[in-house]
Amino acid sequence: MTAGERLAVLGAGAVGSSVVELAAEYGHEVVAFADSSSAVVDADGIDAAATLERKRAEGTVGDDDPDAALAADYDVLVEATPTTLGDAEPGFSHLETALERDRHVVLANKGPVAERYGDVRALERESAGEVRFEATVGGAIPIISTVEDLSPSHVTAARGVLNGTANFILSRMAAEGIDYEHVLAEAQDLGVAEADPTFDVEGTDAALKCVILANVLSAGEREFTLSDADVEGITNVPGSALELAAEDGRTIRLVGEATRDGIRVGPRLVPQNAALAVTGTRNIAQLETTNAGQLNLSGRGAGGPETASAVLGDVGRLD
């Protein structure tokens, strides 16, 4: 266990804010914190409670320019800005700056490892810093570190239910016999689905997680991006299909599969009592291994404190 790392946290959404709030509990100190328009930097550690209160009340975290956090004197950069596709900016440049300064990077942002895995690993090789990204797949669930422990060469496939929003919608539709539109509206009221749910219901989010897993399994032999994934969302799954599945003791889940050969995400038929048939916002990852059989890891796949616990777990694993 590494004690007392100095963290710079970029991104003040649910995950970034929770990292700031919980860092001290894990023995670390936040020396810089930035959102998209402001930053606070303090070499002696920022006042987490006051900063988060200011973010709630005024919408800013401090008086400095956001770039000040990136330039601060930290050991670990926590990149928790929103995931972007394509060039994965600005997250990728944040990671690049930190590695060039020989600092560690812990990602909650999926973009860099889903869209530019090769570039990330190349920068890491040139740096004394290390890159970790447990929080990018399955929120609180330790999936990447489990694959690492088993060694990627001993994991033949990873699959799972990796999007809580889509899973909430499918399990509510099946349980209540309600249409997609009604369940989506309910999910939005509950804060389970965002106002624009496209990323979740079209399978993009689940696909990015599978792309990351495929990159980890391939261990540099082959690089995957979102464009390599075969993706279908849940918007074409009507209640009538869930009824037919239930008559046969089955249900439908948005399942993502990652192997060294590719990535596939789509609605799939699974037995109702199968491990993969998790309900609500719960996630599950299933690993097929060569010597250890099948491993199932399930838990909370999203949420501020849950995902922050994965980020802080990564900080603790740094050499």
Added chain:
Amino acid sequence: MTPTLGSDAETEHGDDAEQSSRPRGDIDDAEREPQPHTIRLELADEPGQLLAALEPISENGGNLLSIFHERGNVTPRGRIPVEVDVEATPDRFESIVAALREGGVNVVQAGAEHYAEEVVVLLVGHLVDTDLSDTLRRIEENPATSVADFSLNAPEGRKDTSSARLRIATRSGETTAALALVREIAAEKELHVVEPLAGGAL
């Protein structure tokens, strides 16, 4: 049918007795062992027709188990239905059916027991408007697949999106090919396929 809960998602043996007596995945033995098959024929009501129909069975190494000759039940075309039970290995059974057809015998149905595995899929879309019977016929026409069970759920009537559940019986080791066939038909008709997971992924 075998209770499917908790068993393999993709492949379920179609025969309980067979499943208990033979370890699963033992495909080579299944290919060599003689199995009972039922052949339904329609014969012209003329002397010698039945004998002509039975000869190819013994000539191709089939063991005749029983003959049910329904003389009192003539088809609309004036033919007599005959049901023959034969024991043969799968490859010999194919030769028998081919020889019967070559000899001009009308084979209506041959060996439902021939199918060793099952796969369940859902189809979603404009099923009725895209010629549902054509969809089913094309699965049936493939010698390795047969539609064992079919269920349609069209809550909004024929004009809107409906769903169908197909239980497809396939020859041993042919479920991947069966799924590929379903995907191909679905892509052509702009239908969505909800497939099971391969292998023991549960």
